[in-house]
Amino acid sequence: MAEEKDILAAAVSKEYSEGFVTDIEQEFIPKGLNEDIIRLISAKKDEPAWLLDFRLDAFRKWRQMTPPAWGHLSRLPKIDFQDIIYYAAPKKDEERPKEIDPALQETFDKLGIPIREREVLAGVKSKVAVDAVFDSVSVSTTFRKTLAGMGIIFCSFSEAVREHPDLVRKYLATVVPVGDNFYAALNSAVFSDGSFCYIPKGVKCPMDLSSYFRINASGTGQFERTLIIADEGASVSYMEGCTAPMRDENQLHAAVVEIIVEKDADVRYSTVQNWYPGDAQGRGGILNLVTKRGLCRGENSHLSWTQVETGSAITWKYPSTVLMGDNSSSEFYSVALTGNFQQADTGTKMIHIGKNTRSRIVSKGISAGHSENSYRGLVRINPGAVNARNHSQCDSLLIGSECGAHTFPVIRNSSPSAIVEHEATTSRISEDQLFYCNQRGISPDDAVGLIVGGYAREVLSRLPMEFAVEAQKLLSVNLEGSIG
Amino acid sequence: MDRIYRIGIDEVPRHLTLNEQEHLRLTFVVMPGISADIPFEINIGREGVNLEILGLYLSPHSEQVHFKVTVRHLVGGSHSSQLFRGIVGGKARARFDGLVYVAKDAQKTEAFQENHSILLSEGAVAETHPQLEIYADDVKCSHGATCGYLNPDELFYLRSRGIPEKEARKMQMISFISPVIGHLPEDLQQQIISRL
Amino acid sequence: MKYLLEIHDLHAGIAGKEILHGINLCIPKGEIHAIMGPNGAGKSTLGAVLSGHPDYVVTSGSISFAGKDLLAMSPEERSWAGLFLSFQYPIEIPGVSITSFMKAAVNARRKAAGELELSPAQFLKLLKEKMSLVGMKGEFARREVNVGFSGGEKKRSEIFQMAMLDPVLSILDETDSGLDVDALKIVADGVNSLHSPQKSALVITHYRHLLDLVKPDIVHVLKGGRIVAEGGMELADRIEKYGFEGIDG
Numbered sequence: 001m002a003e004e005k006d007i008l009a010a011a012v013s014k015e016y017s018e019g020f021v022t023d024i025e026q027e028f029i030p031k032g033l034n035e036d037i038i039r040l041i042s043a044k045k046d047e048p049a050w051l052l053d054f055r056l057d058a059f060r061k062w063r064q065m066t067p068p069a070w071g072h073l074s075r076l077p078k079i080d081f082q083d084i085i086y087y088a089a090p091k092k093d094e095e096r097p098k099e100i101d102p103a104l105q106e107t108f109d110k111l112g113i114p115i116r117e118r119e120v121l122a123g124v125k126s127k128v129a130v131d132a133v134f135d136s137v138s139v140s141t142t143f144r145k146t147l148a149g150m151g152i153i154f155c156s157f158s159e160a161v162r163e164h165p166d167l168v169r170k171y172l173a174t175v176v177p178v179g180d181n182f183y184a185a186l187n188s189a190v191f192s193d194g195s196f197c198y199i200p201k202g203v204k205c206p207m208d209l210s211s212y213f214r215i216n217a218s219g220t221g222q223f224e225r226t227l228i229i230a231d232e233g234a235s236v237s238y239m240e241g242c243t244a245p246m247r248d249e250n251q252l253h254a255a256v257v258e259i260i261v262e263k264d265a266d267v268r269y270s271t272v273q274n275w276y277p278g279d280a281q282g283r284g285g286i287l288n289l290v291t292k293r294g295l296c297r298g299e300n301s302h303l304s305w306t307q308v309e310t311g312s313a314i315t316w317k318y319p320s321t322v323l324m325g326d327n328s329s330s331e332f333y334s335v336a337l338t339g340n341f342q343q344a345d346t347g348t349k350m351i352h353i354g355k356n357t358r359s360r361i362v363s364k365g366i367s368a369g370h371s372e373n374s375y376r377g378l379v380r381i382n383p384g385a386v387n388a389r390n391h392s393q394c395d396s397l398l399i400g401s402e403c404g405a406h407t408f409p410v411i412r413n414s415s416p417s418a419i420v421e422h423e424a425t426t427s428r429i430s431e432d433q434l435f436y437c438n439q440r441g442i443s444p445d446d447a448v449g450l451i452v453g454g455y456a457r458e459v460l461s462r463l464p465m466e467f468a469v470e471a472q473k474l475l476s477v478n479l480e481g482s483i484g
Numbered sequence: 485m486d487r488i489y490r491i492g493i494d495e496v497p498r499h500l501t502l503n504e505q506e507h508l509r510l511t512f513v514v515m516p517g518i519s520a521d522i523p524f525e526i527n528i529g530r531e532g533v534n535l536e537i538l539g540l541y542l543s544p545h546s547e548q549v550h551f552k553v554t555v556r557h558l559v560g561g562s563h564s565s566q567l568f569r570g571i572v573g574g575k576a577r578a579r580f581d582g583l584v585y586v587a588k589d590a591q592k593t594e595a596f597q598e599n600h601s602i603l604l605s606e607g608a609v610a611e612t613h614p615q616l617e618i619y620a621d622d623v624k625c626s627h628g629a630t631c632g633y634l635n636p637d638e639l640f641y642l643r644s645r646g647i648p649e650k651e652a653r654k655m656q657m658i659s660f661i662s663p664v665i666g667h668l669p670e671d672l673q674q675q676i677i678s679r680l
Numbered sequence: 681m682k683y684l685l686e687i688h689d690l691h692a693g694i695a696g697k698e699i700l701h702g703i704n705l706c707i708p709k710g711e712i713h714a715i716m717g718p719n720g721a722g723k724s725t726l727g728a729v730l731s732g733h734p735d736y737v738v739t740s741g742s743i744s745f746a747g748k749d750l751l752a753m754s755p756e757e758r759s760w761a762g763l764f765l766s767f768q769y770p771i772e773i774p775g776v777s778i779t780s781f782m783k784a785a786v787n788a789r790r791k792a793a794g795e796l797e798l799s800p801a802q803f804l805k806l807l808k809e810k811m812s813l814v815g816m817k818g819e820f821a822r823r824e825v826n827v828g829f830s831g832g833e834k835k836r837s838e839i840f841q842m843a844m845l846d847p848v849l850s851i852l853d854e855t856d857s858g859l860d861v862d863a864l865k866i867v868a869d870g871v872n873s874l875h876s877p878q879k880s881a882l883v884i885t886h887y888r889h890l891l892d893l894v895k896p897d898i899v900h901v902l903k904g905g906r907i908v909a910e911g912g913m914e915l916a917d918r919i920e921k922y923g924f925e926g927i928d929g
Contacts, residue, residue, distance in 0.1 A: 072617075383606060383607070398618070398620075398621035399621070401588070401620060401621050401622070402588075403619075403621070404619045405616075405618050406615070407615065407627070408615050409614065410613050411611065411612045411613075412611040413601070413603060413609065413610050413631040414608070416605055416606060416633055418631070419631070419633070420629075420632065421628075422612075423626070423628040423629075424616060424628070426616065426618055426624070426626065428622060431734065432771045433771050433772075433773055435771075436773070437773075437784075437785075438755035438756045438759070439731050439732075439756075439759055439767075440781070440841060441756050441786075441792070441845065442781075442784045442785050446784055446788060450776055450780065450781065450784055451776065453776065453780075454773055454774055454775025454776030454824070454825075455775055456775070458775070
């Protein structure tokens, strides 16, 4: 009979089915980063002067900064920022500039992303509006007109700059300041495209909105910017997905997401992160270094983060909420799965400023192979945050004896009427659970998928239906071969 | 082995390595009026060790107390627990940094860590960094941290039984710190309670 | 094939210690057999070895099941072939509902048999049918596998799973001396209602009471890792009266 060591052998082998490359003619700007490159990106996008100034200011700040080294990420390589192409876009057919290139259509078809409205309307799936971003540009945003009828603005970031400059200017960098951190400053200098969403007062968005990010070109990075504003009493559910080709090189993804939630508004933000994680030997994969933050500005506002992180060679990501409005609340639900040589350092910050603010953190880390998986979090209760409450639960599951699982929370309380509770546990899939499943005819691979799905259920159940199915599938695929 | 360190009076070793199969209990007591940085590292180098670390901090004025406790399980089969409890008031600041490190192959380790604080006033700050760094899978490790205030329902219950508020609050504080001081010599317990 | 299960000179143990010292045991199709024996006789070990628990090592001997070499099969292959072990202590699987658990098990088995997976509607029908068979309410299907179950609920859950997987050989490990009368009745009712001439069962217990309820064809006495006696219910009567003392091969 097999020894337990053999049964829970370390290697997580996986099939990454989104790893193909689209053969399409693309235009690139020269490699490297300097003020001229920034001017060139701005010119490509026909931007107003204020935005170029914004970028240049960010670039100057960035040059004074050094990359953060506090993450538990020993495999994060030293990045040569002069060796990256900061803008790559599929060439437009000059005779039919409005048409979507068939190669792009095919790419998104293959990824299961509906970039034409009639496909969605004809399908049985729930209605989702999609902004599809390919390398540095948005190629299609569906249901814009339908949504516009209700006053909802949903478009690419570049279009928002052209068509709604006042809104963009009013909110841009109000949640994540230009100099917030090294990668946010870099993004502010070079961001190309992304999604913009504005839900006006009192409007409940009738369909889920989503952004899909695809990296295709080699030698490039992706630097998208997303800005979501829910005005008073508005509500929206927003989903984000992403994939990239399999390559031996590392590619950088440094995004910024800002969310503003006004009085009585409600935003639910879900991510299924499936960037290419690198191969079984740890070669290649996306370096996912992103800054996501929401501001619950108004009273009774609510922001919920749900993330399923299965991809990327390196993940450095802390979707956070500043709870400014009285009675505002926020949740962070996370599943992070690492296999092979992946490393993830992810968590959240909950900053309580307003009275009666509430936050809840549920983090489920799963480490397999030779990976490292860390939860890092901050709960800060400011002196005026009367009756603030936080509860955090951070669990780690280890599969095999070659991986690491870590928990690094910080709680800082300055409010004598606040209650903050944090608990964390570490466990593994027990041999008894595996055998029980095997005895019922469930194979070891399926049993691990089943048990991990159960472990992560509290988080998965928060995802919109179609995302949940996708996420569950990803967990199983990524764990295939993690035992025996 | 039972060792008690009254901070400000007793010398605290910065580093200990445990290579004997032993049961060791360490208690740190920080009395009101004491400000201190207390860095303390302990390595467990063999199986069969049972380590218990207890800590108490009473900081009602403008004290600054900072515990930095590191417990490293370098081999498996040992047990460690940490329990730190404190009451912070006035303009005092208390901080607990606790790391539990479990080395690769230190299987069958059991390590637990808890930090609980009560905040008595505006201006006081309690900060906690309970950390787990784990490289072995067949282990039982957990930590918990809370920060809150004396339970008003409990207080009401005591008062409804005729106990004056001041005394009732003191009883609540005794109850809160009792898991940490319960095993201390009677005279030291009395000394601590008299300072609440 | 004369016997459904045929154990020949089986030596097995755990952690380098031999517990079974040459077991010979045959169960024909359609019969219910019982194994009785004092504590530490190796009763649970036999159940674990038959189902392929990875901690247990077979050092010599052979087991054939439905004409196949059982020892060459993985635990799930044994399950697919129709062997079911009702666990003495069913394992908790937090977050996984009974429904998902059984769906995975039923479909894995169908897949192994080259059959199509059941559609959600078909599966639901089967689930409901078997639940009513063992007297369970709808909410049970949504509960997490064995999490927070009482002793009786755990037994009922095991019998329900047995009904769902429709095994040809059910092995019921009921060695726990803490089982109450109601729990034993659940097990016995399950065995009786699921029994047919095509199926066999092996009931492991040291209770006469359970055997009164299931009425085995043959009673084997396991002592010191060996089968020391075989007979009918009269053997169980004797053990009830005089204990295991004096029963030797």
